[in-house]
Amino acid sequence: MTTSIYATLNFPTATSHPCLTCLQWSTEGQLCFASKNAAYILTPEYGVTHDNASAIKSSSKKDNASDQSVVGRGWFRTIVQFDLGEGCKWPEYSQGIIDWGAVSLGSIDLNLWAIVISPSNLSSTAGCVIATLSSNLDLSLWTATRNPLKGEWVKVFDVTPYLLERFQTTLPDQGQTAQTLRAQVVSICWSPQPDFGIAPVPGCNGSLLIAGNRGGGILFLRFARDSLELVHDLPLSDQWISNMAFSAWTSLEPGKTSGVLAYGTSGGAVGLVEITQILVEKEELSLFGPECTVQTTVRDLGLIHQLDKAGVTSMGWVIPRTSPPVLIFSKPGKLLFWSASSDGSRWPGIRTLILKTQKLHKSSSALHPVTGFNYVPHKDILIVTLSDGSFHAVQYFSSNPSWSEDDITSQQLSKAARSVFIETRGGNVDSVDMNRITGSTSFDGASTIAWTQEAMRPSDFSYKHEAKHSSSLIVAQLWEDEENSDDLLLERLQHLLDTVKASSGQGPLGILRPYLFRLNNKTKLNKHHAQILQVLRVSHEEQFLTINIPPCTTSLSDEVKRRFRGSLSRHLFGHDALASLRIRLALADFTWKLSDIGENQRACGLIARGILNAISHSSLHTIIKHLDAILDLLQPDDIPFVLRTVMQSLLPGSPPYLSAEAQALSQRVQARIPIQHSKTGDPTHEAVERCPACGVVVQLQDITVANCANGHRWPRCSITTFILSTPSVRTCIGCSRKAFLPLSSRTSPEQLNWLPQLARGWVVEELLEAVQRCLFCNNSFVRVL
Numbered sequence: 001m002t003t004s005i006y007a008t009l010n011f012p013t014a015t016s017h018p019c020l021t022c023l024q025w026s027t028e029g030q031l032c033f034a035s036k037n038a039a040y041i042l043t044p045e046y047g048v049t050h051d052n053a054s055a056i057k058s059s060s061k062k063d064n065a066s067d068q069s070v071v072g073r074g075w076f077r078t079i080v081q082f083d084l085g086e087g088c089k090w091p092e093y094s095q096g097i098i099d100w101g102a103v104s105l106g107s108i109d110l111n112l113w114a115i116v117i118s119p120s121n122l123s124s125t126a127g128c129v130i131a132t133l134s135s136n137l138d139l140s141l142w143t144a145t146r147n148p149l150k151g152e153w154v155k156v157f158d159v160t161p162y163l164l165e166r167f168q169t170t171l172p173d174q175g176q177t178a179q180t181l182r183a184q185v186v187s188i189c190w191s192p193q194p195d196f197g198i199a200p201v202p203g204c205n206g207s208l209l210i211a212g213n214r215g216g217g218i219l220f221l222r223f224a225r226d227s228l229e230l231v232h233d234l235p236l237s238d239q240w241i242s243n244m245a246f247s248a249w250t251s252l253e254p255g256k257t258s259g260v261l262a263y264g265t266s267g268g269a270v271g272l273v274e275i276t277q278i279l280v281e282k283e284e285l286s287l288f289g290p291e292c293t294v295q296t297t298v299r300d301l302g303l304i305h306q307l308d309k310a311g312v313t314s315m316g317w318v319i320p321r322t323s324p325p326v327l328i329f330s331k332p333g334k335l336l337f338w339s340a341s342s343d344g345s346r347w348p349g350i351r352t353l354i355l356k357t358q359k360l361h362k363s364s365s366a367l368h369p370v371t372g373f374n375y376v377p378h379k380d381i382l383i384v385t386l387s388d389g390s391f392h393a394v395q396y397f398s399s400n401p402s403w404s405e406d407d408i409t410s411q412q413l414s415k416a417a418r419s420v421f422i423e424t425r426g427g428n429v430d431s432v433d434m435n436r437i438t439g440s441t442s443f444d445g446a447s448t449i450a451w452t453q454e455a456m457r458p459s460d461f462s463y464k465h466e467a468k469h470s471s472s473l474i475v476a477q478l479w480e481d482e483e484n485s486d487d488l489l490l491e492r493l494q495h496l497l498d499t500v501k502a503s504s505g506q507g508p509l510g511i512l513r514p515y516l517f518r519l520n521n522k523t524k525l526n527k528h529h530a531q532i533l534q535v536l537r538v539s540h541e542e543q544f545l546t547i548n549i550p551p552c553t554t555s556l557s558d559e560v561k562r563r564f565r566g567s568l569s570r571h572l573f574g575h576d577a578l579a580s581l582r583i584r585l586a587l588a589d590f591t592w593k594l595s596d597i598g599e600n601q602r603a604c605g606l607i608a609r610g611i612l613n614a615i616s617h618s619s620l621h622t623i624i625k626h627l628d629a630i631l632d633l634l635q636p637d638d639i640p641f642v643l644r645t646v647m648q649s650l651l652p653g654s655p656p657y658l659s660a661e662a663q664a665l666s667q668r669v670q671a672r673i674p675i676q677h678s679k680t681g682d683p684t685h686e687a688v689e690r691c692p693a694c695g696v697v698v699q700l701q702d703i704t705v706a707n708c709a710n711g712h713r714w715p716r717c718s719i720t721t722f723i724l725s726t727p728s729v730r731t732c733i734g735c736s737r738k739a740f741l742p743l744s745s746r747t748s749p750e751q752l753n754w755l756p757q758l759a760r761g762w763v764v765e766e767l768l769e770a771v772q773r774c775l776f777c778n779n780s781f782v783r784v785l
Contacts, residue, residue, distance in 0.1 A: 003416045006448065007058035007475035008424050009042070009075060011035065014469035015438040015454045023372065023439025023452055026117040027192075028127045028148070028780060029509025033439055033452050035471065036111045039080040039132060039142075042473065043149050045073045046516035047509045047590060050733040050782060054150065058475075073520070076149035080130055080142045082112045087136035088160050093180040104136050104184065111135050116190045119207045120505035120780075122223060124772050127507065127780045129156070129223060131209055137184040139163075139211065141223060146783040149733060157228055159211075160185070163219070166230055181215035182233070187244050187263075188212070194249040194257040195503040196279050200574025202292045203566045206277055212241025212263060218273065220298065231296050234273065240266035243315040247325045255279040260301075262327050264312030270305035270329055270338075273298055287552055287560060288567035288629060304338050305329075305350060313369035320398040321377050328382075330370040335384065335394070337401055346399055353401065358390035358414040362459045363434045372440030374449060378488055381408060385451065389421065389435035390414045391478070408479050416478045421453060424472060432457050443475050444514040445492075446485070450475045486528060489518055493587075494535050502579040507779055508586035508734060516590055525594050529604075532591055536584050536607050538614060547571060547622055549629040556633045561766050564630060568770035571622045573778070578618055582778040585611045586734055589777070612776065616703070617658055619775050620649050624661050627763070631668055638761030641720065642669050647700050648721060689758065692725035704737075719771050720764055727785045728754040734779030741783065742768040 013035040015022070023033040031042045045055050055074025090104050111134065118129040126144035130153070133139050139159040145152050163183035171179055194206040208231065209221040216237035222229045243264035249257045261273040276297045281290040304327075315329040323346060327338040335353045339346050355366035365388060372385035375397065381404060382394040391413035395404035403410060421435035433455050440451035454471040482488075493515050500511070519525050525532070549567065554560060573579075588608035595601040623645055627634075634642065642665070648654075649662030689698045691708035698706045698714075703721045706714040714723045718737035728741045740755060743765055753760065773780055 003419055004477040005420055005423060005474065006443075006477065007044075007073070007075070007473070009056070009058050009077075009473040011040065011471050011473070012469075013038065013471060015436070015452055015471040022114070023441050023450070024115075024117060025441060025510060025513075026128045027120045027504070027506040027510050029507060029511075029513050030117075030128070030148070031441070031450065031473075032115060032117055032130065033473065034112045034115050034132075036469075037082050039082065039112060039115045039130060040473075041078050041080065041130075041148070041153070043076040043509070044513065044517075045075065046513055046520065047586060047779075048076070048149070048733050049589075049736045050731055051149075078144075078148075078150045078153065080115075080132065080153045082132060082134070087134055087138045088164075090137075090180065090184070093164070093176055109135065114188060116188050116209075118190050118209070118223065119193045120507060121193075121772070122205060122207070123156075125783075126153070127773075131159075131188055131190065133185060133188050137186060137214070139185045139188065141228075148780065149782060151782070156226055157223070159221070159228060162228055163230075178215065182213050182217055182219075184214040185211040185219075186214055186240050187242055189244045189246050189261075191246045191259065191261075191275075192249065193503055193505050194259070194277055195251055195501055196257055196277075197251045197254040198279070199502075199576065200570040201503045202279060203570045203574075204279075204292050204294050206257075206294045208275070208296070210244055210246065210261060212244050214240050216241060216265070218244070218261070218263060220275070220296065222294075222296075232298050234298050234300065236263070236271065236273075236300060237265050237269070239269075242266045243312045243329070245315040245317050245327070245329075247317040247327075248319055249277075252276075260325075262315060262317070262329070264315055264329060265307070266311060267307045268305075268310045268312060268331065269303050269307040270312060270315075270327075271303040272301040274301055287554070287563040288549055288626070289570075291563065291566065305336070314371070314373075316373045318373060318375045318382065318397070320375070320380070323398050326398070328373055330384075332367045332369075335370070351401060353394065353403065355386070355392060356403070356410065358388075358392075358410060360389055360414055360418050361431050361434050363432075363456075364388050364390065371437050372451065374440060374442045376442075376446060378446070379408070383413065383440075383449065385437055385440040387437055389417060389437050389453065391417050413478050417451075417476075420474055420476045421455075424474065425455060429455075432459055434458060438471075444517050446514070447479045447481055448475065448477045448517070486518075486524065489515065490528065490531050490535060497535065497580050497584060500576060500580045500583055502574050502576050507773070508583050508777060509779060511583060512587055512590075515587070519591070520594070522594050525591065526596055526600065529591075529595060529600050532587075533603060533607055536588050536591070536611070538581060538584060538611060547625050549625045551629045551631070552633060556635075556762075560633065561762060564626065565766040565770045568622070568626055568767060569772070571626075572619060572771065572775065573773065578615070579778065581611055581615050581618075582776065585615060586777045586779070589735060613653060615776055617655055620645065620654075621658055621661070623767070624649065624658075624665055628665055628668070630763070631672060634669065634673060634763070635761060636673065638763045639669065639673060640758040641761055641764050642666070644700065644721060644758070648703060651701075651703075689723055689756070692723065698723065718775060719768060720759055722756050722759045725756070726754040730781035730783050732774035732777060732779050733782055734774060734777040737774060737776060739771070739774075739781070740768055744769060745783075 055076050057074050113135045114133045116131050120127040122129045123143040126148035130142045140155050141157040142153045143156050167179040167182050189210050191208045205224045211219040217235040220232040222231050241263050245262045247260045249259045251257050256278050258276045264270050278295045279292045280295045310331045313330050317325045319325045329336050333355050337351045357366040368386045368388040371387050374383040380397050382397045384392040392410040393404035393408050394401045422429045436454045436456040438452050443450045592604040595604050646662040646666045649658050691698050691712050693712045694710050696708045698708050706723045717739045719739045729738045731738050
């Protein structure tokens with residue numbers, strides 16, 4: 001079996017303890033793994049155009065000019081620097097009553113225990129929020145300040161003090177130790193955003209940070225706007241909740257969804273909890289459409305596996321394409337699969353497979369904990385990773401799981417992974433060395449796996465001090481692709497573009513990574529160029545003509561501005577068809593860059609231009625509808641932006657319906673606010689810009705750049721189209737388009753307003769606040785200064 005090593009990144013640190021949460025993808029396309037004292041955040045260069053020169057190049061086994069199938073790509077790297085100061089002093093909360101039940105031995109050698117990543121759009125700077133759990137049971141939340149690719153991540157919330165204060169206030173009768181045990185978190189997971197089946201997607205956060213505690217309960221927390229809410233506290237057992245895994249949300253009806261949480265106790269029992277969420281409209285005055293909150297209820301479904309004194313070492317859900325989810329959990333030496341199916345297509349209840357030892361080194365054993373589950377849908381195979389470096393293949397997973405004995409076997413995979421370990425160690429390996437794997441995940445949804453490993457010698461009981469520890473991230477192909485793998489790839493891509501959901505909030509880097517990785521081969525790209533363009537083609541944008549915004553009949557206030565901002569965000573980013581267009585544009589840009597110069601590049605450019613126009617016209621249509629709804633609230637300072645929007649809608653290539661709407665808006669605005677009442681007093685100069693360098697009038701002829709008669713060239717804001725002549729800008733990591741920073745990012749009230757004079761109305765300010773991701777490709781922004 002041929003093995004291709006695509007990336008090897010080395011880290012001078014010890015890996016964390018084997019845990020499923022030690023290696024995982026974020027919805028922003030970032031790969032995160034935990035070491036002993038830091039969480040590393042790695043972003044592959046695929047699809048990123050901003051600051052690629054600073055990306056760290058990884059070594060590759062086939063990085064040579066004769067083979068373009070493996071190109072040494074760059075990785076952006078940053079860390080969440082785990083605070084190694086004093087953790088929570090738990091004895092202070094129980095010692096006073098001579099009860100040491102709340103003492104945590106993890107405080108003796110404080111290190112990072114687990115990490116989980118939130119869905120996108122919970123942070124205005126990074127998109128995602130990272131939750132870290134220490135060996136001292138301290139739970140904290142982190143987010144990036146300016147640049148999530150390689151910038152600083154800071155702590156934004158300490159959850160443990162919040163829980164201690166909350167339980168001391170709400171549970172005064174349960175005693176200090178009981179309160180403390182409920183605040184001591186031992187396992188965490190973060191649910192995805194639910195799809196409520198409503199368009200546009202509601203702007204409220206429906207994801208849950210779920211924490212299992214030493215008191216035998218599960219806490220359901222919701223993070224929003226730098227604050228935390230305890231949604232529900234569910235007591236379940238008199239033992240620790242040591243493992244948790246959340247399945248996908250299932251839409252029951254419009255506005256209602258449910259999901260299932262699996263949990264394991266320290267005594268080996270496994271149970272299920274049903275979580276139901278309902279959208280509830282607020283009773284207050286409806287502005288710009290209804291505003292909703294999420295009502296959450298939980299129900300204990302009971303145990304599916306009884307207490308047996310054998311601890312659960314790992315847990316996760318696998319969701320086959322055509323059948324209900326399957327829960328997988330492991331105990332020393334065995335895998336257990338639970339399915340609720342009783343229609344005859346699958347086993348009901350629990351099925352058990354006994355793990356077999358793969359003889360790779362002297363420390364090989366099937367009793368090592370499971371550190372990763374990777375499901376390959378088109379083969380219906382589950383790849384299981386153990387911490388001793390062995391891989392195990394389960395065939396017919398969705399119908400009749402058994403150890404694979406055909407195409408891909410456990411022995412072949414384990415030997416391939418061992419050969420990767422030997423290769424990356426320069427051949428300096430003997431039978432005593434164990435390639436300890438602390439986490440694994442799929443890289444392309446098929447034969448390429450990413451895992452973290454560290455060379456260990458557990459059999460000789462030798463001590464290795466901290467400075468000598470080192471670990472590696474490996475990305476390698478463990479088996480050969482089948483002959484029709486390219487056709488399968490394009491079929492999966494077509495299915496993705498047809499079924500993408502705006503409710504997921506996923507960025508293109510996360511969604512397209514498997515396809516950008518496989519299409520990075522220029523020979524393969526040119527071979528399938530016509531098929532890729534066929535997948536990218538889109539129809540006209542009539543689906544965006546049904547946006548209706550009710551007119552605002554109240555006076556201007558901070559609440560009206562907040563609701564206006566929320567409505568803009570929902571309609572600009574909350575439609576599935578628009579989300580599909582943005583992913584298509586990201587893929588079209590990638591294809592154009594790698595295509596051969598000539599006919600292939602021209603054909604791709606035409607497709608990309610059509611997608612770009614569709615996105616631009618849809619965004620303009622949404623803004624015009626919102627301007628029409630606030631006609632009575634417009635101020636003189638807002639008139640330049642209104643006229644700017646009208647002018648943009650009349651540019652060559654604009655669809656007739658958009659031009660007609662813009663002209664009608666212009667007439668209604670001028671009838672209400674005569675142009676002479678504005679501050680310039682000259683109707684011919686309301687939307688006219690001047691070159692910041694020489695003062696020459698610059699006409700709006702291109703929404704991307706501004707060229708003055710004296711040769712000065714300025715970029716335009718991708719949101720407002722005003723000239724960018726300030727360092728207070730943000731840059732899209734996917735397409736490198738720039739936009740003004742919202743005024744809320746000012747570091748002090750004394751900081752000057754950086755917006756140009758024509759853009760200082762409240763409408764522009766709220767529009768900049770509403771757009772937290774790129775309007776064109778939906779990637780996140782970074783700040784350089």
